[in-house]
Amino acid sequence: MPGSPPTRRVVDTLEHLASAEAPCTIAQIADAVGVARPTMSAILAELDAAGWVERDTSRAYRLGAGVAALGGGDGAGTAMTPDIISILDDLVAATSCGVTVSRLVDDRMTVVAKVHSPIRPVPGLGLGQTLTVSYPAVAAVMAWRSPADQLRWQGDRPDNGDRARAVLDSVRELGYAAYRPMSSDASLVESLADLLSAVGPMLIDPAVRRTATRQLAGLTSRAYLSDDLAADEALPVSYLAAPIFHHGEAGYELQLGVLRSAVHPRERAEFGLALTEAATRISALLDAA
Template sequence: MTASPPTDRVVSIVELLATEAPMNAAAIADTLTLSRSTVGAILAALQSRNWVQRSHDLTYRLGPAFPHHRTLSAQPDALPPGAEDELRSLAHRVGCGAALAAVTATSMTFVAIEANHRTPTGSGIPTGVQVGTRLPLRAPAAAAVIAFSPPDQQRAWLDTADPTQRRELATALTEIQATGLAVWGIDPDDLGTLDVLAEVAGHLAHSPTTGPLRRRVLGLLAGLSGYPHTSADLAEDRPLPIAYLAAPVFDADHTPRWEIQIGPLHPAVSLTNRYRYRTELLTSASRLSANRGQRPA
């Protein structure tokens, strides 16, 4: 049960505007199955604080005063120079899928994907994830970017996590700052669940009437990222289950703006292969950041 239904309605509207094109009040109400009067009142309150803006066509979008809106990029579809070529090279070097996602204050959008079918488990990129797939920015998604973001953004990100996971995720942010990347483990049993959710999301993408359901499925998919491996875990000479690895890519203003990922999605990755994955991923992240004038720390 939701602790505060009114708050939940406000959050739902903000998340919808963060993950969709501008919408009018009626479309928002219909999408979220809320009354139009309720949506109108919430939008008026948000507009009075400049958290949302209304255009001449009566559609709404996030406004300039939305928390963190000005710090993280508001251009989710931009690509760093050479991104597609670098992803293609990275996928070939590691033998699994590679992806690049743009991270804004409220969402994470996949802007480039390179599948590689040489890995035993498939491409390494779930089939429901495609260019243009946009996920709400909720922990643990985009941890590699958040680790290099200001403290207030880190706190806001941690607040989206289950309270029982926040300490572990806070420690993970510190480790990511030290190593330059995140390595996520996953319960082998969850690998099958991940594939099923991704397949469902892929089917729903082809029906314009299933937008809300697809967003819920993608939210479940994002929450199935697994758990962060520690440096001590990764140093052990034994196979480990690895879902994916991620590193930040910086823009010319020294802001972490993208997350580059590779997805082994494998239940037993050797120490040698873990080292190879990490080395190749950091190499690609560094190249893309250098193209924008900044290398990861």
């Protein structure tokens, strides 16, 4: 049986927006999917009416709450509500960093919301994309999970045990997790982030972007302890992450894309405070929904 070209165009449109690192214009989406711009305008109008896409103030499109809601009725769709996006916008304005909300189920992390900073977009997974995660990623959520979940998360490497427990203790003390690259790679993180931001999500070959993003992810996989963050000197910071609670369970992680090779103590504290306050506000909205 032949496929349905109109349905295929809708699927292609949603897949393109899910993989995009920033909202896309009608022209950009039409060119990527390979349809006429009037046709794409009609497709987006229908998707917008259904809540599957939304248009920002620059008239560019991103995935909407309806797509996230397809994940189930346990709060997955709530992370894309306008009230929560407004909190993310406030966090971006306060820190000049891009932010992401991810939902964690078992060992799978799915991006359910993403707001870029005007200064630098957040590289990484697009909306709706899923990644299998393990130690030390998602430590902000794992600090509040069961001991059995934490053991599975840290894996069976002998050197993971003590360090993983110390990381989780630090998260509970601070209210957030902080990540850095290896010391020798600190400046490379900033350079890669600048490269991905400068060329924009639509102006680089997808294979090259995926390679650069994987490299960046590999350079941001070392977790700080609270004693490390208390140092007086500037430190490289890739990401900060705080748990978002829904009826007492840490099911989401709010991530702040700092991506800088030197962040001074006062600014680190300001980032942490802004992040945890935003996570608390989102948790309250989830519980009230």
